[in-house]
Amino acid sequence: MTTYIIKRLIQALFVLILVTLIIFFVMRLLPGDPIIIYVAQTAELEAMPPEMLDKLRAEFGLDKPIVVQYANWVSGIFQGDFGTSIFYRENVSTLLLERFPVTLHLGILALIISSILGIVLGLVAAIRRGKWMDTVVTPLTYIGISIPVFWLGILLIYGFGLKLGWLPICGYTSPFDDFWLSTRQLVLPVICLALFGLAANARQMRSSMLEVIRQDYIRTAWSKGLSERNIIAKHAIKNSLIPVITLIGISVRIMLGGAVLIEIVFAIPGVGRLLVSSIFGQDYVVVQAVTFVMAVIVLVVNLIVDISYGWLDPKIQYG
Amino acid sequence: MVEKNTTYTEFLEAPPHVSEWRRFTRVFFQRKLVIFGLAILVLLVITAVFATWLAPYDPYKLGTADSLLQPSMGHPLGTDILGRDTLSRLIYGSRTALMVGFISVGVASIIGITLGLTAGYFGGAVNVIIMRAMDALMSFPMILLALVVASVLGGGIQNVIIALSIAITPAYARVIHGLTLSIRENDYILAQRAMGASNIRTMLGHILPNALPPMIVQITLQLGALILAEAGLSFLGIGIKPPGAAWGSMVNDGYKYLLNNPLLSFAPGLAIMLVVFAFNMVGDGLRDALDPRLRGLL
Numbered sequence: 001m002t003t004y005i006i007k008r009l010i011q012a013l014f015v016l017i018l019v020t021l022i023i024f025f026v027m028r029l030l031p032g033d034p035i036i037i038y039v040a041q042t043a044e045l046e047a048m049p050p051e052m053l054d055k056l057r058a059e060f061g062l063d064k065p066i067v068v069q070y071a072n073w074v075s076g077i078f079q080g081d082f083g084t085s086i087f088y089r090e091n092v093s094t095l096l097l098e099r100f101p102v103t104l105h106l107g108i109l110a111l112i113i114s115s116i117l118g119i120v121l122g123l124v125a126a127i128r129r130g131k132w133m134d135t136v137v138t139p140l141t142y143i144g145i146s147i148p149v150f151w152l153g154i155l156l157i158y159g160f161g162l163k164l165g166w167l168p169i170c171g172y173t174s175p176f177d178d179f180w181l182s183t184r185q186l187v188l189p190v191i192c193l194a195l196f197g198l199a200a201n202a203r204q205m206r207s208s209m210l211e212v213i214r215q216d217y218i219r220t221a222w223s224k225g226l227s228e229r230n231i232i233a234k235h236a237i238k239n240s241l242i243p244v245i246t247l248i249g250i251s252v253r254i255m256l257g258g259a260v261l262i263e264i265v266f267a268i269p270g271v272g273r274l275l276v277s278s279i280f281g282q283d284y285v286v287v288q289a290v291t292f293v294m295a296v297i298v299l300v301v302n303l304i305v306d307i308s309y310g311w312l313d314p315k316i317q318y319g
Numbered sequence: 320m321v322e323k324n325t326t327y328t329e330f331l332e333a334p335p336h337v338s339e340w341r342r343f344t345r346v347f348f349q350r351k352l353v354i355f356g357l358a359i360l361v362l363l364v365i366t367a368v369f370a371t372w373l374a375p376y377d378p379y380k381l382g383t384a385d386s387l388l389q390p391s392m393g394h395p396l397g398t399d400i401l402g403r404d405t406l407s408r409l410i411y412g413s414r415t416a417l418m419v420g421f422i423s424v425g426v427a428s429i430i431g432i433t434l435g436l437t438a439g440y441f442g443g444a445v446n447v448i449i450m451r452a453m454d455a456l457m458s459f460p461m462i463l464l465a466l467v468v469a470s471v472l473g474g475g476i477q478n479v480i481i482a483l484s485i486a487i488t489p490a491y492a493r494v495i496h497g498l499t500l501s502i503r504e505n506d507y508i509l510a511q512r513a514m515g516a517s518n519i520r521t522m523l524g525h526i527l528p529n530a531l532p533p534m535i536v537q538i539t540l541q542l543g544a545l546i547l548a549e550a551g552l553s554f555l556g557i558g559i560k561p562p563g564a565a566w567g568s569m570v571n572d573g574y575k576y577l578l579n580n581p582l583l584s585f586a587p588g589l590a591i592m593l594v595v596f597a598f599n600m601v602g603d604g605l606r607d608a609l610d611p612r613l614r615g616l617l
Contacts, residue, residue: 011451014451015451015454015455015458018451018452018454018455019455019458019459022455022456026467026468026471027467027471029471139352142352142596142599142600143592143596145543145595145599146543146547146592146593146595146596146599147592147595148547148550148551148554148567148570148588148591148592148595149551150550150551150554150567150570150571151550151570151584151585151588151591151592154570154574154577154584154585154588155585155588157577158577158581162577162578253457253458253459253460253461254460254461256460256463257460257461257462257463257551258462260460260462260463260466260555261462261551261554261555264554264555265574275463275466276466276555279466279467279470280470280556282470287467291459291463291467294459294460294463295455295458295459298457298458298459298460299458302458
């Protein structure tokens with residue numbers, strides 16, 4: 001087990017290095033000179049002497065060879081320094097510390113809801129296969145994995161926000177400032193973000209549960225005269241959870257992508273919104289930092305998922 | 320309680336021979352939702368092919384009608400801010416969705432299959448480098464990777480196709496890689512090698528055909544995910560350039576006029592959902608029909 005974890009950590013580190021390489025060199029392929037764009041946005045390009053542009057370039061370290069720029073960027077990350085945003089003229093770490101908690105608040109709520117509700121619904125659909133719960137839940141899960149999140153957001157805004165007026169349609173408030181308003185503002189975005197994962201988890205839970213309850217050891221449990229509650233809770237759930245755990249790992253990645261769209265629809269000032277505006281503004285320092293942090297989250301979640309298999313299924317041998 | 324409905328004759332008689340194709344169609348068409356999904360796809364292809372005849376108005380020409388007209392007999396879904404007929408744009412949007420979907424899946428599956436097959440077959444350093452690179456690509460959310468690539472390449476439909484192909488390749492490479500690893504261990508592959516077949520011949524002639532059924536399922540299921548990602552990109556304003564019609568950008572355009580005519584935003588979104596739903600259903604049906612473990616159980 002320990003050797004497996006060490007091996008897996010080394011592998012993750014290797015992937016992480018590849019991630020930094022991909023991010024850095026892809027961003028340097030961006031057309032256009034970020035300095036020119038920044039200056040053009042402040043409308044001083046005409047009046048700006050070339051020496052001034054060079055000075056700005058030196059300020060952002062853009063005059064050095066690209067390999068040196070890469071080395072500087074990576075060593076900066078290890079010191080928690082992601083560079084300075086060309087557009088905001090602010091330290092990117094400060095920007096991230098400001099924006100990431102918002103996305104995490106949204107994302108963690110959605111992850112908890114989609115995991116718990118998805119597993120419970122899938123479980124019920126499986127053990128009451130063919131009954132009304134199953135016939136209602138299963139087709140709904142198909143819709144859940146097919147609906148575009150941004151469109152669902154618009155539907156909810158139209159229905160609950162504009163027509164019924166029950167919930168605010170956009171914005172974000174810190175729960176420490178006004179907990180009630182913050183929660184009301186988050187209801188719709190969290191539903192949107194949770195739905196895909198919820199539906200996917202329910203589908204996976206249903207099918208793996210159906211597979212497990214056909215196994216011999218479950219039949220043995222029945223013939224011993226154990227109660228249904230006992231069999232499901234003690235014998236069936238744990239084994240049918242394994243594929244669901246894998247899926248939760250995958251859905252973290254999908255949720256981070258979905259958060260980008262949802263933050264745009266609901267005007268939530270998280271990292272997704274920051275990322276999109278930085279892409280359009282070609283503020284590559286920010287884009288680099290946000291994509292890096294998102295990739296690290298996905299890598300860490302996958303690491304946890306891989307290691308948790310051992311706890312769930314002792315049959316799995318780590319080679 | 321085991322129900323006692325088996326008779327001895329069942330064990331004595333040999334099972335009637337059923338051809339592979341018959342077995343496939345029987346399982347595939349068993350579920351009504353799969354048939355529904357297939358019907359949507361057929362309708363979609365017909366719409367895309369005959370868009371020129373089906374669309375009542377020119378989807379690109381500006382000011383053919385007043386802007387933001389309410390739905391009426393002449394314009395069943397109303398008109399957008401530039402006076403273009405929404406139904407016509409919706410019909411032309413099916414071309415964008417299908418083209419982006421099919422071309423990216425085609426490109427991604429060719430590259431993904433080549434990489435995954437090579438990595439799995441040769442193993443060693445080749446395997447490590449290819450598969451870890453795929454892992455690295457897989458650690459970005461798909462839409463984010465496509466967003467960054469598309470912004471590097473610039474807008475336009477061909478760049479969206481490139482971006483989405485890159486984003487989806489690792490998924491295919493992983494599946495075929497896993498399949499290759501298990502197929503490679505079979506005796507018939509060993510026999511091939513003993514007979515002196517070349518690596519290319521073993522890979523293309525013997526491993527690939529055996530890996531194809533699960534790959535087809537993957538490809539179909541990913542088409543849905545791909546169309547969702549394309550819609551997301553065009554919703555954000557990256558992708559097909561105006562005046563071209565894409566469902567995602569139509570949702571975004573209509574969003575601003577939600578209180579004037581909600582259909583502007585609702586109709587294209589519904590189209591996206593139906594198409595993704597159809598690909599998911601057909602993919603599920605294919606999986607049930609192609610997976611021998613599930614045969615006869617459904």
